[in-house]
Amino acid sequence: MYYTCKKYYERKFDSVKREYAFLAETQKEHQLWREEARKRLVVLTGMDQCVRVEAQAECKQRTQMEGYVEEYWLMQTEPGVVLPFYFLKPDKGDQQRCPVVLNPHGHGGGKERVYREWFAVELARKGYCVVCPDERGSGERREQWQQGDEEEKRRMNSHREIQQMILGFGQCMIGLAVWDMMRLLDEITGWDCVDKDRIACAGMSGGGQQTVWLAAMDDRIKAAITSGYFYGFKDSLVSLPGNCACNFVPNMWRTMDMGDMGAMIAPRPLFVESGEKDHLEGARGLKNVYPQMEIARKAYALYGAEENLYHSVHDGGHEWRGEGMMEFLDKIV
């Protein structure tokens, strides 16, 4: 016989009130709500404990590629905490300011993978500056247990280890990821080749998670593209608690759901990609996505900007297709 508690917590999820649910009925109420919600998330994630420091950003290597320059940078985001990132600068970047796509990676590798296997190079050749950072615990930021050059090790991350190190401070992984990307924005928005009024963030899975959170928290992100992440928390993270530790934020279920985070991005353009068979959506599949889109859509409606909320649904699983993504970016950014 087994006596488990999962059902109890699923019922508990239904019984708790989302203290920062999006309920605004005017633009003014929406803006006030977002301001309060941001303050709350800063505390929940422990970002308020992060320590500002001189970035000391330094380009360590510059390589001319076909159509763009690949730059490898190191900067500091907290005392002694180093963030390595690639900055891809289109060849025309020396003569004019270019739009930017910040491209955080998901699980299964760090910045190398997102740079080399996804859309970063295509965007750089099209004239976008592209930024591929390592999240804490991934790529060159793996802790001792996961370090190594073997392919299997490269795909590993230290998210669970770091999450467990910092939970006792009241901090969590996603707060650190957002903090690091905010500091990255502080740095690059001062560069000559960067048009700071045209910055988008785009990512898949864990990169989609970082994208939603950063766009929700920082208005410098003018457009967001998220794939394989936008689903209701109960089905995906309570009923399916096997997801990486970096998805979990203390008190989040009592604060807001995914659709509320989407509402924080409104009215800025948001492109959501979902796969019909994405197992991370939970047992109900897309039925766990649509209600969250509806919450977000109400916020866009307050601005008459429903067309800024795109939902692209494909027939695959937890995978990137990007159908319509380039058109979205070219139009918006």
Ligand SMILES: [Zn+2]
């Ligand atoms: Zn993770």
